[in-house]
Amino acid sequence: MTTPLRFGLFGTGRIGQVHAASIASSPRASLQWVCDPFVDGANATAAKYGGRATAEPADLFAAEDIDALIIASSTPTHVELIDQALDAGIPVLCEKPIDLDITRVDALRAKADAATVPVVLGFNRRFDPHFAELQRRVASGEIGALEQLAIVSRDPAEPPAAYVAVSGGIFRDMTIHDFDMARFFLPNIVSVTARGANQFSPAIAAAGDFDAVVVTLEAEGGELVTITNSRHSAFGYDQRFEAFGSEGMLQVGNIGPSVIRSYSTSLVEAQGAYHSFFLERYADAYRFELEAFIDTVAGEPSRSPGFEDGRAALILADAAELSARTGRTVDVDLRA
Amino acid sequence: MTTPLRFGLFGTGRIGQVHAASIASSPRASLQWVCDPFVDGANATAAKYGGRATAEPADLFAAEDIDALIIASSTPTHVELIDQALDAGIPVLCEKPIDLDITRVDALRAKADAATVPVVLGFNRRFDPHFAELQRRVASGEIGALEQLAIVSRDPAEPPAAYVAVSGGIFRDMTIHDFDMARFFLPNIVSVTARGANQFSPAIAAAGDFDAVVVTLEAEGGELVTITNSRHSAFGYDQRFEAFGSEGMLQVGNIGPSVIRSYSTSLVEAQGAYHSFFLERYADAYRFELEAFIDTVAGEPSRSPGFEDGRAALILADAAELSARTGRTVDVDLRA
Amino acid sequence: MTTPLRFGLFGTGRIGQVHAASIASSPRASLQWVCDPFVDGANATAAKYGGRATAEPADLFAAEDIDALIIASSTPTHVELIDQALDAGIPVLCEKPIDLDITRVDALRAKADAATVPVVLGFNRRFDPHFAELQRRVASGEIGALEQLAIVSRDPAEPPAAYVAVSGGIFRDMTIHDFDMARFFLPNIVSVTARGANQFSPAIAAAGDFDAVVVTLEAEGGELVTITNSRHSAFGYDQRFEAFGSEGMLQVGNIGPSVIRSYSTSLVEAQGAYHSFFLERYADAYRFELEAFIDTVAGEPSRSPGFEDGRAALILADAAELSARTGRTVDVDLRA
Amino acid sequence: MTTPLRFGLFGTGRIGQVHAASIASSPRASLQWVCDPFVDGANATAAKYGGRATAEPADLFAAEDIDALIIASSTPTHVELIDQALDAGIPVLCEKPIDLDITRVDALRAKADAATVPVVLGFNRRFDPHFAELQRRVASGEIGALEQLAIVSRDPAEPPAAYVAVSGGIFRDMTIHDFDMARFFLPNIVSVTARGANQFSPAIAAAGDFDAVVVTLEAEGGELVTITNSRHSAFGYDQRFEAFGSEGMLQVGNIGPSVIRSYSTSLVEAQGAYHSFFLERYADAYRFELEAFIDTVAGEPSRSPGFEDGRAALILADAAELSARTGRTVDVDLRA
Known part of the structure; x- marks a missing residue:
């Protein structure tokens, strides 16, 4: 059995909970960090499914123990978080939509398409x-x-x-x-x-x-x-x-x-x-x-x-x- | 188109009505005689689907214009009517059961099995x-x-x-x-x-x-x-x-x-x-x-x-x- | 039981056959006239389902023994035949479409809408x-x-x-x-x-x-x-x-x-x-x-x-x- | 969250595997002991789902860390194992049938019916x-x-x-x-x-x-x-x-x-x-x-x-x- 993939999760709303539960129930994954500006949500999710809680996205990008990210935070945050994940070289699964504004999506497009780490969209x-x-x-x-x-x-x-x-x-x-x-x-x-x-x-x-x-x-x-x-x-x-x-x-x-x-x-x-x-x-x-x-x-x-x-x-x-x-x-x- | 088969019908209860209606709706069949001891039933059925009405079974066996018989009268009459149909050499379709008493059925068996005209049971x-x-x-x-x-x-x-x-x-x-x-x-x-x-x-x-x-x-x-x-x-x-x-x-x-x-x-x-x-x-x-x-x-x-x-x-x-x-x-x- | 409605039928193609068969099988209808420019078709249909055959539409409008018309002829004939049926005061069931040209339909519209006899479209x-x-x-x-x-x-x-x-x-x-x-x-x-x-x-x-x-x-x-x-x-x-x-x-x-x-x-x-x-x-x-x-x-x-x-x-x-x-x-x- | 129930399992055949997997996947249960006379089977199951392996049933009844037993061994062993579980006061879930011989079942009946610990049959x-x-x-x-x-x-x-x-x-x-x-x-x-x-x-x-x-x-x-x-x-x-x-x-x-x-x-x-x-x-x-x-x-x-x-x-x-x-x-x- 291989080492579980260590996940960082952005967002602990309804869909964030779904991903946290999926991670917790998979023997191939573990929840390492949970980030939500409403830190109570982050704390509660971490208490239930594991990991450390924070309100600061930067904590996740600075962490040494994250192998992959899931972005389930509010839509306006997606582009920026993908961008940072690409900079950090961390594989990312982002909930749909990337953004509501195609110009913001297009601005990130070349970088995302050229990425050497997986960028995956949550069309479940x-x-x-x-x-x-x-x-x-x-x-x-x-x-x-x-x-x-x-x-x-x-x-x-x-x-x-x-x-x-x-x-x-x-x-x-x-x-x-x-x-x-x-x-x-x-x-x-x-x-x-x-x-x-x-x-x-x-x-x-x-x-x-x-x-x-x-x-x-x-x-x-x-x-x-x-x-x-x-x-x-x-x-x-x-x-x-x-x-x-x-x-x-x-x-x-x-x-x-x-x-x-x-x-x-x-x-x-x-x-x-x-x-x-x-x-x-x-x-x-x-x-x-x-x-x-x-x-x-x-x-x-x-x-x-x-x-x-x-x-x-x-x-x-x-x-x-x-x-x-x-x-x-x-x-x-x-x-x- | 061939000449319709001319039918005599015994019994004008529920199942007799079904057969009368089937005969009337088939271009290959016509209702020629209707027999019921309750002659009102026979009359009503004949008026609706055609044919002559009688209360006397003998009228049907004496008739010259019957090609086939359907026995839909009460169960105790079946054996006797099949027997007479065989004597008269008329093909017969008899409703189930032949009789409630197997000894009466067996008494007719040899004759029925040896019949040269069709004897058909109404297992629809x-x-x-x-x-x-x-x-x-x-x-x-x-x-x-x-x-x-x-x-x-x-x-x-x-x-x-x-x-x-x-x-x-x-x-x-x-x-x-x-x-x-x-x-x-x-x-x-x-x-x-x-x-x-x-x-x-x-x-x-x-x-x-x-x-x-x-x-x-x-x-x-x-x-x-x-x-x-x-x-x-x-x-x-x-x-x-x-x-x-x-x-x-x-x-x-x-x-x-x-x-x-x-x-x-x-x-x-x-x-x-x-x-x-x-x-x-x-x-x-x-x-x-x-x-x-x-x-x-x-x-x-x-x-x-x-x-x-x-x-x-x-x-x-x-x-x-x-x-x-x-x-x-x-x-x-x-x-x- | 009332007297069957006497039908004249235009057209003996596929859909005309359907209507002829429906008429023949209904106790409330009889096929009185069959019209088709291909008179062989008219003859064959009349032979099978009853009525007189003709190649001339005028024969049907002149006939005294028609209570209702069914128009199942080719589409370009529909408007003219409805028009004549209206003139003759005969109820008409016309197959769809009335015509392929809306201007021809509109030309007949006022007359059809004002008609005192039924004009019915064959949207089965x-x-x-x-x-x-x-x-x-x-x-x-x-x-x-x-x-x-x-x-x-x-x-x-x-x-x-x-x-x-x-x-x-x-x-x-x-x-x-x-x-x-x-x-x-x-x-x-x-x-x-x-x-x-x-x-x-x-x-x-x-x-x-x-x-x-x-x-x-x-x-x-x-x-x-x-x-x-x-x-x-x-x-x-x-x-x-x-x-x-x-x-x-x-x-x-x-x-x-x-x-x-x-x-x-x-x-x-x-x-x-x-x-x-x-x-x-x-x-x-x-x-x-x-x-x-x-x-x-x-x-x-x-x-x-x-x-x-x-x-x-x-x-x-x-x-x-x-x-x-x-x-x-x-x-x-x-x-x- | 309560402490998981610690299970001992008898039998590692097909149905034993099912129970081992159920235990392993439940947050409310843990596999503590696995017993099979074919000790290789016990070892393999313990390696996969947790617990210690043994070929000796006595080890399980002597163990201090077992809260409940599952009997999924061959049918002839069931009666004896239930009996010992009752003596040991350990709740037991036994696969069907209890035995193929009703006299052996009846011999255990009074004791089982009087038991103060749960005795459950595996009618899944x-x-x-x-x-x-x-x-x-x-x-x-x-x-x-x-x-x-x-x-x-x-x-x-x-x-x-x-x-x-x-x-x-x-x-x-x-x-x-x-x-x-x-x-x-x-x-x-x-x-x-x-x-x-x-x-x-x-x-x-x-x-x-x-x-x-x-x-x-x-x-x-x-x-x-x-x-x-x-x-x-x-x-x-x-x-x-x-x-x-x-x-x-x-x-x-x-x-x-x-x-x-x-x-x-x-x-x-x-x-x-x-x-x-x-x-x-x-x-x-x-x-x-x-x-x-x-x-x-x-x-x-x-x-x-x-x-x-x-x-x-x-x-x-x-x-x-x-x-x-x-x-x-x-x-x-x-x-x-």
């Missing part, structure tokens, strides 16, 4: 075992030429207004996962067409954001991708993926905590509600994401999305926003 | 398109050697007490269909083991009958068949069939009027209740049963169950009754 | 029992406020090149059904956004048409509709419909001829392929469409789509074509 | 989250009065001949799990009716054992339980459970590693094969079984099956064997 869904298997099977040619993807992604309930305000809008905050999933299958997207709606949430409308959107992507081979989002879903977390090809189709349906089917006088073959939260639906994905990152740090060929993937997803989100606002299809060149 | 389920396809696929070897059958058959609601009183008991009235379905796949059953229960119906218990039974059959190759019956089912007509073989399994599940799936806060993927009545579930089966009989009368090799099948099912029902009452496995020899 | 899918039930349940409020519709509609195989050439393009020929289905739930569509692709068919590409399209519709309440079409589908006719609302979701999935599930060493719970043709999938729908038309002619409130629905679907098809060609969302005003 | 399926939820829902009255249970349990492939030889036969080795599952819902079984077959395995037949069996149990309220077993299953581990009650039905179906559905030209809605091994299917159950044992040791009311449950299952297995050999229903009195 690529590591969901079902989506990953589906991607492998499509890549293996099981359904012939891939022609269409259909992604349905609906959150159980709308986020708090405070979150919406700093989220960057539904395309950059929520659809960004679906953009990356589309690119998991069809990396070179060439156009984005989007429509947005305000269907149920006065708070989201007041923030100038959409609570539901539909996006059509075209890939370079003419493949069509539809993404359907809503910020609420009465029946739980709605996460479906469908790949249609010349020879067949593959689907991942929804998953719930129970497989029991019930039969009553009015309804038959009924299952209990689906998972009510992304942490339950994607628990495995977060674990596998960490394992893949550890593999990459250990020198294996990376299976993880990188800086360019983070940039591409943001470009698509920006294009979707523009399309939804102007009623025009927006062409993109992700390779430029 | 063999003509359900799903069960028929399943049987073909098993026979084709799709699942290798057939090893086990599981038949679940539950009625939506218990029959009226008056019906129970003359039904001959659950094995001869209800399970008899399942015995025939078992024999559709495994004709030579060699032993019967049954357990009965009184789970919910005081009326059925008062009649000395079971309201739920479980039967295990063994076929000559050691194959095992389980039959599960109940006289009620909260979620509608429960009719499932499963064939397990050395290379795989084939199933027919339940069927309902709606394919819609609903998703709510508590239940997902829920379908509306199944068919609530055998007439809806087996509507196609009754039609195809008639068409197969017409084919047989027209000289094609018979695809229909015959007198021996009717006798075998009754022997199995008798054996099940004996087994349930004695707690012993009962060996049978259907070929004796 | 509204009469599919599953879609109809779903629409009733949505209308009843079962899923709360309707927010999103997802329609997937893929044909088993591309049509012959000769058909493509006169089809008016995929939007006017194929998607038009989906436009009408969207309007079955959300009549007032206000914008159309479409993308088209050439994914597999050189013949369709050569004709300047798309072989796959994705359309987003917005309704007046902000509801979003996605339509996904392909001219081929390896696994049979792919016809799915999903309504998402504030309180839940309702789905109609695909339907096949067999409900058998198979289990083998590599695949479990597998069903045989779906229906391979629209005539099988929508057999009931065509029958119920005819019955609804007969009801309307008999004076009941119409449950059928009318001229305005036919016009609206064409406007949406035109808008989709324009959107796909220009990369712009196209606003429409169906009530203008 | 009660802790499968799906079965456990189903039991809770039945107990809550969701389906009214429980009337029938249907248990299907088929192993992917027959065990090695050496295993069969010492297994005690299919009823005591395999069906015993299903007997316990039946008693999870209906503790007081009053009769056993069984049929056995030799359908495919010459080796099992040569050993005088059955390779497939069907059992009917009756519970004291007249409830009927059917159990269907086979020693092979082409499509993987077949583990289904169905509870039928006066108001409805609840089912747990099969579970596989993948939820992907595939669609091809011949098969639709197909899932990949089920789990191929009980360790995968019941991974969670083994973990939860350990946690429940730890809770019991910690003084919580036991949720685990105990000695009486182990004895009852063996009595049912013996009765099934007798029934299958004699063709008679065998009455049992589990409370005697």
Whole structure:
């Protein structure tokens, strides 16, 4: 058994907790440092999962006992922390998005692309075992030429207004996962067409954001991708993926905590509600994401999305926003 | 287009109505005579589906314009009517059971087996398109050697007490269909083991009958068949069939009027209740049963169950009754 | 039993045959006249389903024994035949589309809207029992406020090149059904956004048409509709419909001829392929469409789509074509 | 966080490995001692999961640092080891069966029933989250009065001949799990009716054992339980459970590693094969079984099956064997 990889973690909010727990439960990882400007959060996380707590990012970059970093702090801090990690030569896994402003991303791009240490983006869904298997099977040619993807992604309930305000809008905050999933299958997207709606949430409308959107992507081979989002879903977390090809189709349906089917006088073959939260639906994905990152740090060929993937997803989100606002299809060149 | 086959029908109760409707809707059949001792029933049926009405069976045997007979009258009349049909040389389709008394069946056996006209038993389920396809696929070897059958058959609601009183008991009235379905796949059953229960119906218990039974059959190759019956089912007509073989399994599940799936806060993927009545579930089966009989009368090799099948099912029902009452496995020899 | 409605039928191609068969099998309808410029087709249809054959439309308008007309002839004849039916005061059921040219439709509009006899459009899918039930349940409020519709509609195989050439393009020929289905739930569509692709068919590409399209519709309440079409589908006719609302979701999935599930060493719970043709999938729908038309002619409130629905679907098809060609969302005003 | 419970483990075969892994992965447990007469196995297990290795059971009973014991050694050692654990006053979790000989079980019974430390039997399926939820829902009255249970349990492939030889036969080795599952819902079984077959395995037949069996149990309220077993299953581990009650039905179906559905030209809605091994299917159950044992040791009311449950299952297995050999229903009195 090799020595566990020693991690430093930025951010102890909801997603920071997920990563801390993944590190703690992996025999290949240990939590060495926890950093959060709210030092109480850092202390509590360190007490629970191990490591030293600090409010100062500089402490982590100065530490001698960190092999890898996870950036799960607030979005505006990502670019600066990646930059410093690159300077320090420490492998880094950064939560999406890199930033809400593509110009800040582009400013870091050359440096990140030239980095000799792994820079990995936290698009965890690529590591969901079902989506990953589906991607492998499509890549293996099981359904012939891939022609269409259909992604349905609906959150159980709308986020708090405070979150919406700093989220960057539904395309950059929520659809960004679906953009990356589309690119998991069809990396070179060439156009984005989007429509947005305000269907149920006065708070989201007041923030100038959409609570539901539909996006059509075209890939370079003419493949069509539809993404359907809503910020609420009465029946739980709605996460479906469908790949249609010349020879067949593959689907991942929804998953719930129970497989029991019930039969009553009015309804038959009924299952209990689906998972009510992304942490339950994607628990495995977060674990596998960490394992893949550890593999990459250990020198294996990376299976993880990188800086360019983070940039591409943001470009698509920006294009979707523009399309939804102007009623025009927006062409993109992700390779430029 | 050939001339329609001219039918005489005995019995205008529930099942007589089914046959009258099948005849009326088939371009290959016409209803010529309707006989019922309750002549009002005969008149009403003739008015609706065509033909002449009478209370006298003799009128049908004397008629010159009858090509085939359907016996859907009460069970005690079956043996005598089949006998007369054989004397008259008229093809006959008789509802199950031939009789509740095996000695009466055996008394007619030699004559029926030697008949030159078709004598067909109304085990309609063999003509359900799903069960028929399943049987073909098993026979084709799709699942290798057939090893086990599981038949679940539950009625939506218990029959009226008056019906129970003359039904001959659950094995001869209800399970008899399942015995025939078992024999559709495994004709030579060699032993019967049954357990009965009184789970919910005081009326059925008062009649000395079971309201739920479980039967295990063994076929000559050691194959095992389980039959599960109940006289009620909260979620509608429960009719499932499963064939397990050395290379795989084939199933027919339940069927309902709606394919819609609903998703709510508590239940997902829920379908509306199944068919609530055998007439809806087996509507196609009754039609195809008639068409197969017409084919047989027209000289094609018979695809229909015959007198021996009717006798075998009754022997199995008798054996099940004996087994349930004695707690012993009962060996049978259907070929004796 | 009332006297059957006496029908005159224009057109004896594929869809004409469907209507002839529906008429012949309904006790409430009889086929009185059959008209086709290819008089052999008219003769053959009349021989099979009844009625007199002619190559001359004028014969039908002059006939005294016609109560209702069905127009299933080639699209360019529709406007003229409706017009004459209106002049003759005969109720008419016309196949979609009314015409490929909206100006011809608009020229007839005032007269059709003012007509005192029923003018019904052949959008048969509204009469599919599953879609109809779903629409009733949505209308009843079962899923709360309707927010999103997802329609997937893929044909088993591309049509012959000769058909493509006169089809008016995929939007006017194929998607038009989906436009009408969207309007079955959300009549007032206000914008159309479409993308088209050439994914597999050189013949369709050569004709300047798309072989796959994705359309987003917005309704007046902000509801979003996605339509996904392909001219081929390896696994049979792919016809799915999903309504998402504030309180839940309702789905109609695909339907096949067999409900058998198979289990083998590599695949479990597998069903045989779906229906391979629209005539099988929508057999009931065509029958119920005819019955609804007969009801309307008999004076009941119409449950059928009318001229305005036919016009609206064409406007949406035109808008989709324009959107796909220009990369712009196209606003429409169906009530203008 | 409390101090982990210190475990001693007897047996390092397949099932011993499962328990060692469960202990190692639980923050509430630690592996302190590992005992196996094949000391290499003990050493390897201790090296992997912690603890000291020995070939001598006496070492464990003499150890001061053991809070609880798990007996996963060969069946003939169980009674003696439980006895010593009771003498030593150490809580014990023993794998099923207690013994193959009911007289040896009965000899220990009074002592075990009077024990002041927990004696728990390893019927892990009660802790499968799906079965456990189903039991809770039945107990809550969701389906009214429980009337029938249907248990299907088929192993992917027959065990090695050496295993069969010492297994005690299919009823005591395999069906015993299903007997316990039946008693999870209906503790007081009053009769056993069984049929056995030799359908495919010459080796099992040569050993005088059955390779497939069907059992009917009756519970004291007249409830009927059917159990269907086979020693092979082409499509993987077949583990289904169905509870039928006066108001409805609840089912747990099969579970596989993948939820992907595939669609091809011949098969639709197909899932990949089920789990191929009980360790995968019941991974969670083994973990939860350990946690429940730890809770019991910690003084919580036991949720685990105990000695009486182990004895009852063996009595049912013996009765099934007798029934299958004699063709008679065998009455049992589990409370005697």
